[in-house]
Amino acid sequence: MKLACALRTGGCKGCDVDGLLRQMGLRPTRQRIALGRMLFARGHRHVTAEMLHEEATQARFHVSLATVYNTLHQFTKVGLLREIAVESGKAYFDTNVSNHHHFLIEDENRLVDIGGETISFGGLPAPLEGTMISRVDVVIRLRRIPAAR
Incomplete structure (x- = not known):
């Protein structure tokens, strides 16, 4: 819509x-x-x-x-x-409803958008009988690298 x-x-x-x-x-x-x-x-x-x-x-x-x-x-x-x-x-909850994925910066509890076209898949499994894939969500978890002492 x-x-x-x-x-x-x-x-x-x-x-x-x-x-x-x-x-x-x-x-x-x-x-x-x-x-x-x-x-x-x-x-x-x-x-x-x-x-x-x-x-x-x-x-x-x-x-x-x-x-x-x-x-x-x-x-x-x-x-x-x-x-x-x-x-x-x-x-x-994301106000951007377009096709895209996310980084989760764990130590900040923060999501950052990744463009939908930047991730590709070699193959997805066939959906179960009577179903179809509606969307694929990828969340890549990040953690800050500790500063060198």
């Missing part, structure tokens, strides 16, 4: 979040609009639910962590976000 604003090009400062939510089939509640503005106004980014909850708290927008999680999952379901699971119980 084609997005109504500049989400695909890095952000939507001043975009119509209300209209975008309606276009994607979501009711534009006060919480969804506020969280959508926080997510999409700064260009492409990776956030956890806890990070977004903290931003909302700092902005004096009172919302529960459960509502943040629900909203992130709703946005993911309609294609506004992409969920990247980095370990059991920890996921980032």
